[in-house]
Amino acid sequence: MSSSTSEVTVIDGLSFVSDDGCWAIDPNARTLAELLQDAASTFPDVEAFVAGEERLTFGEWWRRAGAVARQLADLGVKRGSVVAISLPPSLEFAVAYAAIARAGGVITGMNPRLGSRELDHITALAEPAVIISGPDLVDRLPEPYKPAVLLVDDLAQEGDRAPLDVVDVDETDPAIIVWTSGTTGLPKGAWFDNAGLRGSAYGSSDFIRRWDRRLLPLAFVHGGFMTKVWECVASGTTTVITPVPWRANEMLDLLERERxxxxxxxxxxxxxxxxxxxVAERDLSAFRLAITATAPASPELIKKMQSVLGVRVAVRFGSSESGPGTGTREEDEPEVMASTLGRPLPGAEVSIVDDEGNVVGPDVIGAIRLRHPGCMRGYWRDPEETAKALDTDGWLRTGDLGYIREDGNLVLSGRASDLYIRGGYNVYPREIELALLESDIVADVAVVGVPAKQVGEKGVAFIVPTDPAAAPSLDDIRANLRGRIADYKVPEAIRIVDELPLTAFMKVDRKRIKELALETFPDL
Structure with missing residues (x-):
């Protein structure tokens, strides 16, 4: 593979180069493993990851991945085997990610915060050959299917075992699975092949520079990490990991200290x-670009970021399924950054269609569709849901509503579904409702999201109790859901009602319920 090199300057012990270029090596690798190997041989001493005082270079990353890949092979992992990682953001997660690619496996992440319902569903659907996790997950794995478990403390170090040679796979072989909630509330696995990850990297080329130092305060099981490794490796980017749980002051410290x-x-x-x-007292002179993603940002927030941080702000729009879709550019006017989701990214197309699937003109609200080489290839072992999301021409239905302005920038009008976004995580009310209906204290229930200042939206549950004389409290509901669904999905307010409002078609009137929620909890 052809490679390009550039001098790396060390500033205060940090590998750092301000460079107008994008790629440090040829990004057109056939597979993720080939790309990782090329980076390790081309710039082995450049930092790939930083976690506190720990640092992992590209060379160390690849060599340690070889030892862990040998462990995986000894556990039966071969080409096409699914291997799940259930760890917080860490150097160990990164090593496991590269090791699975080296062993020819399919990488998937499982959020350590998953409840038993979600864990059971993902494990049954993915059938991982091995799960790499902490000890707390072992007893929670469902019966009768229990994969082999490789504990994080037992991951091999460099030199512990003979490194495994790279297992050859195709660029069209599945490479990763990213789990996202579906309309049923149960997670669906958006899977990407190697070619798709490469396409996703090209789609982000407007945002990255060679030798960037990137701060990523997101869970590594999130698509924001899982699908972005390719672009970071090809550009020689150093990924700086924020501690868990996330705290704003620690993120600010890292912005300054890690340049x-x-x-x-x-x-x-x-x-x-x-x-x-x-913030104003900190030295953020190296900071050039703040990207906001995962949920809609208000125009007020964008303006505040520009003013307080003194940097360009880029707004990105996409999904776990789509990869990069649209985004504002560094050179865009402040109004564009504050009011739109930008224009299609390199290689991406966006269109707005009406209810009949006809493409509509500028400034007409309709359903947003995306098409991009980095889109998922489908939902893992779910052809029915795949057919609903992807048409035969490769267009992905995002489930969002919006319109394209005359200047080509996309504006988001709202979500077509009932989901709400709490702290960057999609929450589907149906999943919460089904979980509550399994209890003996709830006869009927509807959950809606309402705006919240700090986390975007919070859930409110309207509950018809089984026994009106013994209506459950919020603490009762929390106790009922604890451990069954992820903690961020648990409603943060409830209202007890005699019955749920219905439409003329005898369906639950969610619009009216949301109005009632806003009236009852205006400052949640």
Whole structure:
């Protein structure tokens, strides 16, 4: 493979180069493993990851991945085997990711915060050969299907085992699976092949520079990491990991101390960071670009980020399924950054269609569709849901509503579904409702999301109790759901009602329920 090299300058012990170029090596690798190997041989001493005082270079990353890949092979992992990682963001997660690619496996992440319903569903659908996790997950794995477990403390170190040779796979072989909630509320696995990851990297080329230092305050099981490794490796980017749980002051410390050039975050995180009293006192001279993603950001937040941080702000729109879709550019006017989702990214197409699937003109609201080489190839082992999301021409239905302005910028009008976004995570009311209906204290229930200042939206449950004389409290509901669904999905307010409002068609009137929620909880 052809490679390009550039001198790496060390500033205060950090590998850092300000460079107008994009790629440090040829990004047109056939597979993820080939790309990782090329990076390790071309710039082995450049930092790939930083976690606190720990640092992992590209060379160390690849060599340690070889030892762990040998462990996986000894556990039966071969070409096409699914291997799940259930770890917080860490160097160990990164090593496991590269090791699975080296062993020819399919990489998937399982959020350590998953409840038993979600864990059972994902495990049954993915059938991982091995799960790499902490000890707390072992007893929670469902029966009768239990994969082999490789504990994080037992991951091999460099030199512990003979490194496994790269297992040859095709560029069209599945490479990763990213789990996202579906309309049923149960997770669906958006899968990507190697060619798709490569396409996703090209789609982000407007945002990255060679030798960037990137701060990523997102869970590594999120698509914001899983699908972005290719672009980071090809550009020689150093990924700086934020501690868990995330705190705004720690993110600010890292921006300054690690000489961060580009940072990605959810609107919630940026809202809290720019509210810190000492932002103006920090040396953020290396910082050039703040990217907001995962949920809609308000125009007020974008303007505040531009003013307080003194950097360009890029707004990105896409999904776990689509990869990069649209985005504002560094050179865009402030109004475009504050009011739109930008224009299609390199290689991407966007269209707006009406209810009949006809493409509509500028400024007409309709359903948003995306098409991009980096889109998912489908939902893992779910052809029915795949057919609903992807048409035969490769267009992905995002489930969002919006319109394209005359200047080509996309504007989001709202979500077509009932989901709400809490702290960057999609929450589907149906899943919560089904979980509550399994209890003996709830006869009927509807959950809606209402705006919340810090986390974007919060859930409110309207509950018809089984016994009106013994209506459950919010604490009762929380106790009922604890451990069964992820903690961020648990409603944060309830209202007890005699019955749910219905439409003329005898369907639950969610519009009216949301109105009632806003009236009852205006400052949730």
């Amino acid at each position: 961060i050039t580009v940072a990605t975050g959810a609107p919630t995180q940026w809202e809290r960071l720019v509210a810190l009293p000492d």
